Amino acid sequence: MARFRAPAYRTGMRVVFTWAGMWRGVRRGVPLLLGIIPFGLVVGVISLGKGLSLAETLLMSGLVFAGASQLLALELWSDPPDILAVAIAALVVNIRMVPLGAALSFWLNHLRGWRLWSSLFVTVDHSFALSVAEHRAGERDAAFLLGLGILTWMGWVASAGAGHLLGAAVALPPSHPLFFAATATFVAILVALWRGPRQDIPPWLAAAAAALAAQALRLPAPLPLLAGAFAGALLGARMEARAARGARP
Known part of the structure; x- marks a missing residue:
């Protein structure tokens, strides 16, 4: 990846986009998998119960990549599915990404082309929170967000697929602690933003x-x-x- 430098902004420091920054994002994102994997397993189990195939579950998780909207979409899933209603519900939930994206302007405003769009595609609540914390700590490499997002995307898709495969063998009650993992993760990431x-x-x-x-x-x-x-x-x-x-x- 070629080194990219953006113009200086109000802090007087330059935004860069490098392989080193991307790998820092990957490494820093590993602990987040502890919360993402159980969440993805739940989505996989529910998708199996709604009649989705493994390929459909992987495609949905890879393209949507948003746990809350996927859970809501699966709640509304019927046979045959009302695609318009499901799409609108997912859109409404994901509107929250608009203010999150605006809050990441310290990096996103300096990116163009594939750097910008790929970073936006893999940005979720977890990567947003950790990126804001890293920026406050002095991180100026915008590739950190992309590396972090790619790792969480891979973990999400893999765990959703695993949940689908294991769902037929393991029947979890609604009160199982696994279903609280997603909520616990969102609460925990607030610590980094404090x-x-x-x-x-x-x-x-x-x-x-x-x-x-x-x-x-x-x-x-x-x-x-x-x-x-x-x-x-x-x-x-x-x-x-x-x-x-x-x-x-």
């Missing part, structure tokens, strides 16, 4: 309050998730903008 109560508590509380309010109003899934995501993102963006204005000379 900067302090002043910066993080307000948007996190706003996200939680909005999601709980939507749930109390009995809004259908995934509206509580979206309400929480956008409430937290909007307040966080407003706080960041205020901080940036205050830091100007």
Whole structure:
């Protein structure tokens, strides 16, 4: 991979895109597999129960690559499936990736062509959280995001396929701890994003309050998730903008 340098931005440091950065992303992403693999196994087991073949499960996992929307799509799956309803449901859930992508602008704004589109394709909540944490720690190689995303994509597809293959032999009850692995992973990655109560508590509380309010109003899934995501993102963006204005000379 040729070394790529983007123009300097406000920190005065240049964004690069190198093989070394990609491999750093791969190595840093290995611990994330502990949460991704159980989640993928669950998706594989459920897809088998919905009548999808192994090839269909692998294709869905490889192209969609989004656990929450895949689970919702499988919930809505019927025989024959209502493709339009399933696609709209997946789109609604994945709208949350819009603010996540905007938050990664410190790297994405400096990429073009295959570097940009491949990085966007493999970006999920896990790689977003870890990339933000690495950037705050001084990482300036945008290939970190791509390497991290490729590893998580491979782990996701492989675990979904394994879940499909093992689903017929292992019948798990709905209360099995395996089904909590995905939730536990999302909670754990918040640790990497923590900067302090002043910066993080307000948007996190706003996200939680909005999601709980939507749930109390009995809004259908995934509206509580979206309400929480956008409430937290909007307040966080407003706080960041205020901080940036205050830091100007």
